[in-house]
Amino acid sequence: MNSKLLVSLVCPFYNEEMGIEAFYEAVTQEITQLDGFEFEIICVDDGSKDSTLKQLVELSENDARIKVIELSRNFGKEAALTAGLDQASGDLIIPLDSDLQDPPALIGQLIHTWEANDVDVVLAKRVDRQSDSLSKRLSAAAFYDTYNFLAHIKIPTNVGDCRLMTRIVVDALKLLPEKQRFMKGLFAWVGFKTITIEYVRQARSSGNTKFSGWKLWNFALEGITSFSSLPLRVWTYLGVTGAFITVLYGLFILIRTLIFGVDLPGYPSLFVAVLFLGSVQLIGIGVLGEYIGRTYMEAKCRPTYLIRKTYRRESFRVVP
Numbered sequence: 001m002n003s004k005l006l007v008s009l010v011c012p013f014y015n016e017e018m019g020i021e022a023f024y025e026a027v028t029q030e031i032t033q034l035d036g037f038e039f040e041i042i043c044v045d046d047g048s049k050d051s052t053l054k055q056l057v058e059l060s061e062n063d064a065r066i067k068v069i070e071l072s073r074n075f076g077k078e079a080a081l082t083a084g085l086d087q088a089s090g091d092l093i094i095p096l097d098s099d100l101q102d103p104p105a106l107i108g109q110l111i112h113t114w115e116a117n118d119v120d121v122v123l124a125k126r127v128d129r130q131s132d133s134l135s136k137r138l139s140a141a142a143f144y145d146t147y148n149f150l151a152h153i154k155i156p157t158n159v160g161d162c163r164l165m166t167r168i169v170v171d172a173l174k175l176l177p178e179k180q181r182f183m184k185g186l187f188a189w190v191g192f193k194t195i196t197i198e199y200v201r202q203a204r205s206s207g208n209t210k211f212s213g214w215k216l217w218n219f220a221l222e223g224i225t226s227f228s229s230l231p232l233r234v235w236t237y238l239g240v241t242g243a244f245i246t247v248l249y250g251l252f253i254l255i256r257t258l259i260f261g262v263d264l265p266g267y268p269s270l271f272v273a274v275l276f277l278g279s280v281q282l283i284g285i286g287v288l289g290e291y292i293g294r295t296y297m298e299a300k301c302r303p304t305y306l307i308r309k310t311y312r313r314e315s316f317r318v319v320p
């Protein structure tokens with residue numbers, strides 16, 4: 001009988017050909033030190049256009065711990081992560097970026113923290129983001145502030161996807177049926193007993209970030225609209241406030257004209273009011289559009305990802 005706990009590392013790869021060797025070496029070096037556990041490395045190839053898949057398949061032929069999931073195209077990190085979590089069979093599950101920004105030394109720290117505490121989730125919080133650009137740090141800070149102001153279930157600041165979860169947490173995540181998955185929000189939504197450790201975010205081992213400014217902006221919108229309906233409801237209050245102010249202003253003009261006989265030059269104030277209200281209405285319609293668009297996508301019930309092929313050497317774990 002196999003009594004060691006199985007740890008699944010879930011690693012999404014998108015055009016990471018330059019860094020695979022370094023990633024494999026660093027991760028295997030770390031996990032061989034953790035001999036009280038068994039490991040599987042779920043590598044999700046998210047439709048890479050370079051030699052990433054080829055390299056991963058080669059690794060899996062020589063190392064039975066590696067399982068490669070080839071998606072049918074690029075679905076984005078959230079979908080790749082979901083695919084990996086669905087495929088992970090471990091008792092403990094750790095998502096890990098494949099660019100070594102989440103240092104593999106974290107694996108041991110996460111596991112030891114879990115062993116020492118009665119918790120289901122161990123979060124890895126980035127205490128030093130010097131490796132990220134200033135604009136990324138500022139936009140991340142603005143995102144966390146806005147999100148946590150708007151959303152009912154808060155997400156911890158500067159905590160990425162890297163964390164340890166027990167089987168029960170991952171099974172809970174699988175119960176959530178939404179197809180467009182903002183993982184940070186879903187992780188927070190399921191709850192469970194959580195403890196946080198801190199780490200220093202490393203620089204990318206090679207290659208460039210896959211998240212441009214525009215992609216990050218849309219990612220932020222996705223997160224906020226997935227977990228807050230406040231932007232939808234705020235228009236009611238804005239409308240009521242605007243109407244109230246308009247009535248007061250109307251009365252003010254009426255009194256000035258009828259009682260005091262002061263003529264008000266109409267054109268500039270009318271122009272400003274029309275422009276202002278027109279813009280506010282357009283913003284309102286835009287916000288509605290964000291939600292309707294997402295509801296529409298969700299209503300189609302398309303799967304989050306499609307798997308083309310799975311690669312794993314046969315002799316992996318002998319099930320008792």
Ligand code: UDP
Nearest residue numbers: 012013014046076077080097098209210211
């Ligand atoms: N990634 C992915 N699919 C994508 C974009 C990124 O699987 O469409 C993977 C990427 O290979 C990396 C992780 O997600 O392992 C994080 O991406 P990246 O390093 O570009 O993001 P950053 O760390 O800059 O936020």
Ligand code: MG
Nearest residue numbers: 097099101204
């Ligand atoms: Mg990265």
